[in-house]
Amino acid sequence: MLRRPQRGDPVWIWVLHGWEALSWALIALVTLITMFGGTPLGRKLGLLALMAVLALCYALVRRHPDNRVLSAYGYLCVLVVVLGGVSYLGDGFGVFYTVTLTQFIVFADSPRGAVLFTGLGALAITVGGSLREGGRADVFLTNTISSLAVWAVAVVMAVLTPRALAQRDERAALRAELKSTQLELAEVYQRQGAAEERERLAREIHDTLAQGFASIIVLAEAARSQLAVDTERSAQQLRSIEQTARENLAEARVLVGAAPSSGVASGSVAATLRRTLDRFTEDTGLTVTAELTDIECDQPTRIALLRCTQESLANVRKHAAASTVGVVLARQPGAVELEVTDDGRGFVVEDSHGFGLDGMRRRLAEFGGGLTVTSSLGDGTRVLATIPLNDRSQV
Numbered sequence: 374m375l376r377r378p379q380r381g382d383p384v385w386i387w388v389l390h391g392w393e394a395l396s397w398a399l400i401a402l403v404t405l406i407t408m409f410g411g412t413p414l415g416r417k418l419g420l421l422a423l424m425a426v427l428a429l430c431y432a433l434v435r436r437h438p439d440n441r442v443l444s445a446y447g448y449l450c451v452l453v454v455v456l457g458g459v460s461y462l463g464d465g466f467g468v469f470y471t472v473t474l475t476q477f478i479v480f481a482d483s484p485r486g487a488v489l490f491t492g493l494g495a496l497a498i499t500v501g502g503s504l505r506e507g508g509r510a511d512v513f514l515t516n517t518i519s520s521l522a523v524w525a526v527a528v529v530m531a532v533l534t535p536r537a538l539a540q541r542d543e544r545a546a547l548r549a550e551l552k553s554t555q556l557e558l559a560e561v562y563q564r565q566g567a568a569e570e571r572e573r574l575a576r577e578i579h580d581t582l583a584q585g586f587a588s589i590i591v592l593a594e595a596a597r598s599q600l601a602v603d604t605e606r607s608a609q610q611l612r613s614i615e616q617t618a619r620e621n622l623a624e625a626r627v628l629v630g631a632a633p634s635s636g637v638a639s640g641s642v643a644a645t646l647r648r649t650l651d652r653f654t655e656d657t658g659l660t661v662t663a664e665l666t667d668i669e670c671d672q673p674t675r676i677a678l679l680r681c682t683q684e685s686l687a688n689v690r691k692h693a694a695a696s697t698v699g700v701v702l703a704r705q706p707g708a709v710e711l712e713v714t715d716d717g718r719g720f721v722v723e724d725s726h727g728f729g730l731d732g733m734r735r736r737l738a739e740f741g742g743g744l745t746v747t748s749s750l751g752d753g754t755r756v757l758a759t760i761p762l763n764d765r766s767q768v
Contacts, residue, residue, distance in 0.1 A: 660697045685756045698713070722746050744758050
């Protein structure tokens with residue numbers, strides 16, 4: 374049984390169901406006219422009884438579409454009998470066949486079933502009308518011709534309906550596929566966004582809080598070991614611990630959204646790196662040589678250069694066992710380069726899988742830049758960070 378039309382169905386399906394609804398309005402109208410007209414009482418009661426049975430069966434099938442006893446084909450059989458009966462009751466009642474034509478299409482499950490039952494309906498009104506006229510051959514021929522004409526229309530409708538249904542189902546499948554794809558894409562974007570945000574937070578925590586805590590631990594160990602022999606040095610280290618802790622607190626507030634900016638003070642990139650290098654020299658006692666060109670760049674680029682410097686210096690402190698560190702900030706055609714070198718023990722770059730270097734590469738990649746690490750055992754390390762400068766960066 375053809376379901377009720379839904380939004381997005383082809384126009385033909387709406388027309389079919391609209392015609393079905395209209396058929397009941399016409400049936401009711403013809404029945405009322407007959408009841409209040411000059412038709413003999415017996416015919417009136419017969420027509421009323423047949424219409425009541427048809428309406429009851431229709432309501433039951435529509436109410437219980439999955440009931441095998443009250444099947445759609447059972448209703449069509451009742452419809453054929455009713456059409457034959459009303460055609461027998463009075464002249465002109467054969468119009469009920471034309472009126473109810475769409476019901477054969479709506480309730481049949483296949484084009485073959487629709488063609489078969491519309492043919493049976495045509496046969497029923499032909500036989501009923503002929504019996505009313507006493508079985509006259511001329512009446513039978515006339516009724517047959519008119520019934521065949523209407524049946525031909527029914528056959529065309531039965532052929533067109535599956536095509537409309539196929540179009541409807543294709544559109545429904547496309548809509549469902551589109552909706553499913555949209556949901557999948559939304560989930561992918563959501564997961565990708567969450568992963569990128571976790572990665573960004575991990576990188577920020579590593580480059581700020583983790584480095585700060587590592588510095589605090591190193592300074593605290595040094596201050597404790599020298600507390601009895603060099604109180605002035607220990608006091609200076611305690612001040613560095615306090616300053617680092619304050620900076621970590623500021624960075625933590627930025628990460629949780631309690632501060633409006635990056636936590637990095639504004640100013641030129643050279644001045645920012647100089648303050649970082651002075652703190653590093655003060656904390657470690659290493660010799661630092663710096664050539665810092667005052668380059669104009671935007672805040673995100675300046676922060677990226679600062680984080681790369683901090684990470685490189687942290688690696689020197691933790692792993693290099695160096696005595697001298699060199700930092701060069703230079704302007705190149707269309708780019709800015711940051712070079713950090715040390716004379717430490719070095720390492721095999723291919724064997725390094727630390728989060729710090731990878732984090733620097735990812736951070737620089739966001740600006741279209743890159744990271745080059747050159748090192749070998751016993752020969753120190755060179756870290757070269759490059760960031761393109763464009764109209765956005767040069768502010």
